[in-house]
Amino acid sequence: MDMKAAALQCREAAIAVAALSADAKRSMLVAMAERIDASVDLILDANKLDMSQAEHRGIGSAMLDRLRLNADRIAGISRGLREVAELADPVGQVTQRDTRPNGVLVERVRVPLGVIAMIYEARPNVTVDAAALCLKAGNGVILRGGSEAIHSNRALAGLLQQSLVEAGVPAAALILIEDLRRETMVELLQLTDIVDLAIPRGGEGLIRFVAEHARVPVIKHYKGVCHLYVDKSADLDLALNLLIDGKVSRPSACNSLETLLVHKDVAEAFLPRAAAALASHKVEMRGCERSRALVADMPAATDEDFAAEYLDLIIAIRIVDDLDTAIAHIRQYASDHTEVIATSDADVAEKFVSALRSAVVMVNTSSRFSDGGELGLGAEIGISTTRLHAYGPMGIDALTIERYVLRGEGQVRHGLSTTAAASATN
Numbered sequence: 001m002d003m004k005a006a007a008l009q010c011r012e013a014a015i016a017v018a019a020l021s022a023d024a025k026r027s028m029l030v031a032m033a034e035r036i037d038a039s040v041d042l043i044l045d046a047n048k049l050d051m052s053q054a055e056h057r058g059i060g061s062a063m064l065d066r067l068r069l070n071a072d073r074i075a076g077i078s079r080g081l082r083e084v085a086e087l088a089d090p091v092g093q094v095t096q097r098d099t100r101p102n103g104v105l106v107e108r109v110r111v112p113l114g115v116i117a118m119i120y121e122a123r124p125n126v127t128v129d130a131a132a133l134c135l136k137a138g139n140g141v142i143l144r145g146g147s148e149a150i151h152s153n154r155a156l157a158g159l160l161q162q163s164l165v166e167a168g169v170p171a172a173a174l175i176l177i178e179d180l181r182r183e184t185m186v187e188l189l190q191l192t193d194i195v196d197l198a199i200p201r202g203g204e205g206l207i208r209f210v211a212e213h214a215r216v217p218v219i220k221h222y223k224g225v226c227h228l229y230v231d232k233s234a235d236l237d238l239a240l241n242l243l244i245d246g247k248v249s250r251p252s253a254c255n256s257l258e259t260l261l262v263h264k265d266v267a268e269a270f271l272p273r274a275a276a277a278l279a280s281h282k283v284e285m286r287g288c289e290r291s292r293a294l295v296a297d298m299p300a301a302t303d304e305d306f307a308a309e310y311l312d313l314i315i316a317i318r319i320v321d322d323l324d325t326a327i328a329h330i331r332q333y334a335s336d337h338t339e340v341i342a343t344s345d346a347d348v349a350e351k352f353v354s355a356l357r358s359a360v361v362m363v364n365t366s367s368r369f370s371d372g373g374e375l376g377l378g379a380e381i382g383i384s385t386t387r388l389h390a391y392g393p394m395g396i397d398a399l400t401i402e403r404y405v406l407r408g409e410g411q412v413r414h415g416l417s418t419t420a421a422a423s424a425t426n
Contacts, residue, residue, distance in 0.1 A: 003179075004191060007188065017139065018138040026086070028166075029081050029084055031166060031167070032160050036156070040074050043155050046151040050150065073125065084136050091138045107405045108404060111138070113401055116141050116196065119201070120146065120200070124153055129381060130381050133394075134381070134399055137400050144177040147180045190214070197219065198218045200382075219384045221359075223337070225337065226254075226340070227261060228242055229263075229341045230262045236269060243274055248278075256367065258316065259317070263321075263322065264320065264321055264322075287316070288317065306318070323352065334358055335385065338362065339356050339361050340361075340362040359392035384398070
């Protein structure tokens with residue numbers, strides 16, 4: 001693949017996407033969803049090839065879970081497309097309007113970014129989620145998935161391109177890179193005059209590689225070290241539900257819990273119950289010395305455990321003296337992704353929220369809601385822990401930028417008439 005030539009084609013096609021009306025984009029995305037619903041067998045056959053090759057290569061269970069598709073997950077992909085289709089179109093949205101003393105109307109208006117490079121690993125659903133969000137926001141998108149998902153990505157991208165063409169948009173508005181050499185990815189990341197933004201989504205190694213080699217702007221988060229703090233005032237049944245949902249429902253997700261912090265006043269009542277519930281779900285626990293005194297046969301946790309993104313059925317546990325100690329622990333080990341507190345004390349909750357700078361902070365609700373779809377953004381293109389124009393889960397608004405549009409009636413800044421200007425010249 002000639003990477004620069006392909007990117008230029010995407011930039012030209014993006015102009016056609018940006019010109020689509022809100023209704024045209026909605027119809028196009030719905031048509032994509034319908035095509036996916038009608039092609040389940042084709043997608044599953046492609047995914048079986050990927051799964052077989054991944055298992056043969058000895059890829060770990062967390063990665064296999066991200067790679068695996070089934071009928072329910074495919075239905076979820078098409079449902080996400082329909083949800084994005086129904087979202088309000090951000091393009092052309094006026095976010096601020098002000099009339100200056102000279103009568104000039106100043107507006108801030110959302111416009112597409114242009115060309116988005118999406119770089120991701122073993123998540124075929126990202127192929128569709130990223131395409132839907134980028135196209136809805138009026139952008140072109142270049143997709144570079146991992147080798148482990150190439151057959152699934154090829155099948156899904158091909159279906160989406162068919163719907164693009166039917167909508168009168170060049171297929172190049174969505175490009176899937178099938179040349180998976182790292183040199184090709186580096187070339188893409190250095191196309192500063194063509195690519196407007198890169199979004200890596202995957203393991204920490206991939207994200208650091210992208211950040212280190214890119215010359216284009218990069219939205220990133222390196223990992224999700226998410227905490228649950230159980231306060232002394234917490235409803236312990238509620239806290240237990242948050243723990244099990246956050247750790248067990250999908251441990252391979254970046255919004256799953258990795259560390260449990262428990263106030264010392266409720267540790268004796270809560271930790272044995274929590275340990276029994278976690279053990280019933282085959283979760284491996286690693287704890288501080290005070291935790292180990294309450295839970296038999298629990299290995300000791302190290303600093304590396306408290307900093308780890310396990311993405312597996314493993315959790316680190318620590319008993320803390322108070323809220324301030326919990327906050328200090330999170331500040332030391334957090335990745336600015338998602339933090340949760342279980343408490344019935346409103347003042348404690350507000351102190352927890354205001355003291356932490358993570359992209360998502362939650363009170364008495366599961367970390368698993370740190371997801372664009374759950375937050376009403378439609379399908380999520382990623383989560384940003386980079387303080388640029390987007391922070392936290394990213395939906396379609398984060399794939400636009402705001403520019404100024406000024407509307408006047410002939411106002412000039414210095415007030416010189418053409419006659420005065422001519423006299424001044426003479």
